[in-house]
Amino acid sequence: MCGYIFYAGNKVKKNKVKDLLNLQKHRGPDFSKAIEEKNLLFLHNRLKIIDLSNKANQPFKDKLGNIIIFNGEIYNYKKLKDDFNLQNLKTESDTEVILALYRKIGKDFVKYLNGIFSFVIYIKKDNKIFVARDRFGVKPLFYYKNKKKLIFSTEIKPILSLIKKKKFNYRNILRYLITGKYFDTNKTFFQNINIFPQAHSEIIDLKNNRVLYRKRYWSLKVKKKLMCNNFNEFYIKFLDKAKRSLKLNLVSNVKVAAMLSSGKDSNFIYKILKENLYPNITTFTYGWKHKNYDEIKRLNDLKHDLKNNFKMRFSIKDFLKNFEKIIYRFEGPIGGFGTLAQFKLLNFVKRKKIKVALSGEGADEFLLGYKNFEQYLKKDSQFDKDLIFSPDGKPLNDEKLFNDFRLEPILKKATKFKNLNELVNYYAFNVKLPKLLNFLDKAGSLNGVEGRVPFLDHELVEFIYSNNPKFRLNKKPIDKYFESKHDRYFKKKFFVNTPQREYFKSVKVKKKIFKMIHNGILVKKNILKFDEFKKKYNSYLKEKKPSNSFFIWKVFEVELFFKAYIKSYNIS
Numbered sequence: 001m002c003g004y005i006f007y008a009g010n011k012v013k014k015n016k017v018k019d020l021l022n023l024q025k026h027r028g029p030d031f032s033k034a035i036e037e038k039n040l041l042f043l044h045n046r047l048k049i050i051d052l053s054n055k056a057n058q059p060f061k062d063k064l065g066n067i068i069i070f071n072g073e074i075y076n077y078k079k080l081k082d083d084f085n086l087q088n089l090k091t092e093s094d095t096e097v098i099l100a101l102y103r104k105i106g107k108d109f110v111k112y113l114n115g116i117f118s119f120v121i122y123i124k125k126d127n128k129i130f131v132a133r134d135r136f137g138v139k140p141l142f143y144y145k146n147k148k149k150l151i152f153s154t155e156i157k158p159i160l161s162l163i164k165k166k167k168f169n170y171r172n173i174l175r176y177l178i179t180g181k182y183f184d185t186n187k188t189f190f191q192n193i194n195i196f197p198q199a200h201s202e203i204i205d206l207k208n209n210r211v212l213y214r215k216r217y218w219s220l221k222v223k224k225k226l227m228c229n230n231f232n233e234f235y236i237k238f239l240d241k242a243k244r245s246l247k248l249n250l251v252s253n254v255k256v257a258a259m260l261s262s263g264k265d266s267n268f269i270y271k272i273l274k275e276n277l278y279p280n281i282t283t284f285t286y287g288w289k290h291k292n293y294d295e296i297k298r299l300n301d302l303k304h305d306l307k308n309n310f311k312m313r314f315s316i317k318d319f320l321k322n323f324e325k326i327i328y329r330f331e332g333p334i335g336g337f338g339t340l341a342q343f344k345l346l347n348f349v350k351r352k353k354i355k356v357a358l359s360g361e362g363a364d365e366f367l368l369g370y371k372n373f374e375q376y377l378k379k380d381s382q383f384d385k386d387l388i389f390s391p392d393g394k395p396l397n398d399e400k401l402f403n404d405f406r407l408e409p410i411l412k413k414a415t416k417f418k419n420l421n422e423l424v425n426y427y428a429f430n431v432k433l434p435k436l437l438n439f440l441d442k443a444g445s446l447n448g449v450e451g452r453v454p455f456l457d458h459e460l461v462e463f464i465y466s467n468n469p470k471f472r473l474n475k476k477p478i479d480k481y482f483e484s485k486h487d488r489y490f491k492k493k494f495f496v497n498t499p500q501r502e503y504f505k506s507v508k509v510k511k512k513i514f515k516m517i518h519n520g521i522l523v524k525k526n527i528l529k530f531d532e533f534k535k536k537y538n539s540y541l542k543e544k545k546p547s548n549s550f551f552i553w554k555v556f557e558v559e560l561f562f563k564a565y566i567k568s569y570n571i572s
Helices: 014-023 077-083 094-105 105-110 156-160 171-177 231-249 264-277 293-302 322-329 335-353 372-378 408-410 422-446 458-465 473-482 501-506 507-518 531-540 550-569
Strands: 003-008 031-038 038-047 067-074 113-122 128-133 142-146 152-153 200-205 209-216 256-257 282-288 311-313 356-358 450-452
Touching: 003 113, 014 031, 014 156, 038 067, 038 156, 038 531, 067 356, 077 356, 094 113, 094 282, 094 293, 105 200, 128 458, 142 156, 152 264, 156 209, 156 501, 171 507, 171 550, 231 458, 231 473, 256 264, 256 335, 264 473, 282 293, 311 335, 322 550, 335 422, 335 550, 408 458, 422 450, 501 507, 501 550, 507 531
Parallel strands: 256 282, 256 356, 282 311, 356 450
Antiparallel strands: 003 038, 003 152, 031 038, 067 113, 113 128, 128 200, 142 152, 200 209
């Protein structure tokens, strides 16, 4: 996990270069360096995980003058070295393998990479750059482009620092407020700053910043003929592929830990590691100082051998003082109290001097762990994508709260899916996973910790999709694994929420939020109908069983986002 910036444009002053490096120091606290080539600037902040020597520092330059800046890990880099006979390399790093492989076989080399990555390669003799991002978008990459400037960065703030005209993307902000969607588009909350798409590569001519080549190098292909005839066959092969993925995710020259909750996904990872691959694995768990949301108590009920487990309990007060700062550092939607707790937990991981933490993202999406999927599977009709945007299967549309209805055509145009695979594919890749991966990256990178996701191995995912969806419904293969381990607890699934609802039901908090919203940007810009918001909030407080508080959260975090960036960058 690292931070980098590629810049093509007018010369940047030396003090500005230093400031830019400092902006992403948290992503790579071990080493920072900048290289200037004519009108080009390469900046890199390194977190040392593979090949800890200084020879592997970046920006990395080869004998031909080609330069690479890279964020991530290539798990199969040693195998690639052997398979393609890459000789005379001066480091033991995965970084150099990427550059050597590109020189040897050209632009299609990216399809051989197994890992989590984004990178920019400068080809000196052609005055071009090659840009690529991993299959699932685990590693972030943002860009800004016009005729005079081209910028790629692992975070948004360096781009804001390098451009003059800074504006909020109010249309995308409104879209998020109405639908709850954000990460299914390449747009950010800032105008002209976009997200480089996952599983894509590009070649750009630096003479005119023109894209010469663009390719989606990987997409999920479902085999017409099912690979397994029955569930037992599927389970055996699934377990084998899951173990293989976990082994790959342990590739590191530093200590690896795992985040552990009381849920199936993290415990599946934990048990395989403990019993097969990494007996002394260190784990980290967080809970809330609230009896109804005590994750730690539920974990303790499992009676694991948790010699190397570190536990933390949070209160709501832990977040309130620095909430605006956290919003600023996340650069967009923050997800809720769960994301904030993950951020605090990974800070704890950092304090224990651990740089890599495994997470269970992807299991719910690809193993059909959400309760909606079962009802979809039973339906004979086509599936409507608007039904999968909320936990209760209802659309998250709050149009009545807002004055701008330009998005109505978008909201009414629903996509239909012929089968469950199509729906899950859309949901995983376009709705849920991009959001979860962004939160994981931000929570980890702000603490100098790399989050890894063993369930998102492309070979594992391809196998899952090439079989009957009933084999994986409600995470059947994980349940089977725990049955074989005589762990009856996991036969019942628990949904562990956060005390977000309790926070918003506080009278004191209500008054604070009303004041902030009434005096905020959304009301001033005539976007939000304050009276409607107040009415809906008060109605929410009267509910015996509070409904989803997401409509409050969206408005609340957007106002804090505006406040943070207007103050820091004077954005209009």
